[in-house]
Amino acid sequence: MAVSSSRVLRSVLREEAFYFFTSIGNYTGQGASSLDEFLQKIKDVDIKSLEFHLFREDFEKWIDQTLGDDKLAAEIKILRNQKVVGNALRDRLYFIVSRRLKELKGGSATVSASSPASKERPQSSVLRPS
Amino acid sequence: MKLKGQGADLDDLDWQILRLIQEDAKQTYTEIGNRLNVAHSTVYDRIQKMEELGVIKKYEAVVDSEKIGIPQITAHMTITTDPKETENVAKKLEKFGQVLEVSTSFSEELVIIAKVVAQDQGQLHSFIAKSIAPLPGVLRIRTAIVTKKYKEERFSLSSRENLLKKRNNL
Numbered sequence: 471m472a473v474s475s476s477r478v479l480r481s482v483l484r485e486e487a488f489y490f491f492t493s494i495g496n497y498t499g500q501g502a503s504s505l506d507e508f509l510q511k512i513k514d515v516d517i518k519s520l521e522f523h524l525f526r527e528d529f530e531k532w533i534d535q536t537l538g539d540d541k542l543a544a545e546i547k548i549l550r551n552q553k554v555v556g557n558a559l560r561d562r563l564y565f566i567v568s569r570r571l572k573e574l575k576g577g578s579a580t581v582s583a584s585s586p587a588s589k590e591r592p593q594s595s596v597l598r599p600s
Numbered sequence: 601m602k603l604k605g606q607g608a609d610l611d612d613l614d615w616q617i618l619r620l621i622q623e624d625a626k627q628t629y630t631e632i633g634n635r636l637n638v639a640h641s642t643v644y645d646r647i648q649k650m651e652e653l654g655v656i657k658k659y660e661a662v663v664d665s666e667k668i669g670i671p672q673i674t675a676h677m678t679i680t681t682d683p684k685e686t687e688n689v690a691k692k693l694e695k696f697g698q699v700l701e702v703s704t705s706f707s708e709e710l711v712i713i714a715k716v717v718a719q720d721q722g723q724l725h726s727f728i729a730k731s732i733a734p735l736p737g738v739l740r741i742r743t744a745i746v747t748k749k750y751k752e753e754r755f756s757l758s759s760r761e762n763l764l765k766k767r768n769n770l
Contacts, residue, residue: 484734484736485734487734489729489733491728491733494724494743495675495677495724495728495741495742495743495745496743497728497729497733497738497741498740499680499738499740501733501734
């Protein structure tokens with residue numbers, strides 16, 4: 471059964487948001503609580519942070535397990551396997567996520583019902599910048 | 601012995617007893633008394649009073665985690681917060697078992713310094729990302745993982761004696 475893309479586009483709780491680090495334990499102060507916000511942060515965060523999280527598979531895990539978009543997670547996995555770094559990584563990641571966002575907002579996209587985030591949950595508060 | 605201002609008013613015998621139990625808290629009152637040429641009941645009374653006044657906070661075993669097969673890493677976190685939230689963040693940090701020490705410190709800006717332990721780097725990162733970064737008011741975290749310890753000591757009376765000697769030489 472296909473699940474509405476609005477589940478993927480929702481804002482998650484502060485505890486479930488994605489927090490950008492540049493290395494183990496070094497938090498940049500940037501976080502994203504929705505795919506929209508995640509896209510904006512891709513433009514701004516330190517490139518070291520994108521590289522750190524991509525190669526730890528953090529993006530894929532958050533997008534799949536928290537937002538529930540296994541299709542986008544799979545595309546990011548492909549990017550990781552291509553070992554893209556630097557600004558090329560920022561550009562590619564931005565392109566992949568923005569394309570998926572357009573697709574989801576267009577209403578034609580579907581996501582797998584097996585994903586944990588696709589289960590019914592109430593809309594939660596948006597992460598506010600501290 | 602009584603509280604004087606903010607500190608307890610200790611005499612020479614109290615200081616000597618403290619120094620001996622800091623060296624080895626498992627010594628009996630008789631052993632301490634023998635070393636100081638006083639009755640064990642005197643030692644008992646003095647220690648009881650120092651416990652009541654909070655001069656002696658507790659007795660504890662210092663466990664070597666590696667020897668009991670628990671690999672452990674230690675890290676020092678410097679957490680920059682919204683100044684309005686510093687106290688709230690520090691109080692929340694206190695509650696985590698992995699956080700051993702929390703203090704606020706001021707250099708160019710007010711920050712929280714916390715000592716944290718974890719089994720490995722993965723667990724350390726996961727704890728910081730899932731439990732500390734989401735706390736309201738946390739603006740930035742810098743974490744330094746300890747690679748080698750050269751000295752680890754708590755406040756000791758020999759430190760106090762060294763300070764007093766330096767002061768007297770000035």
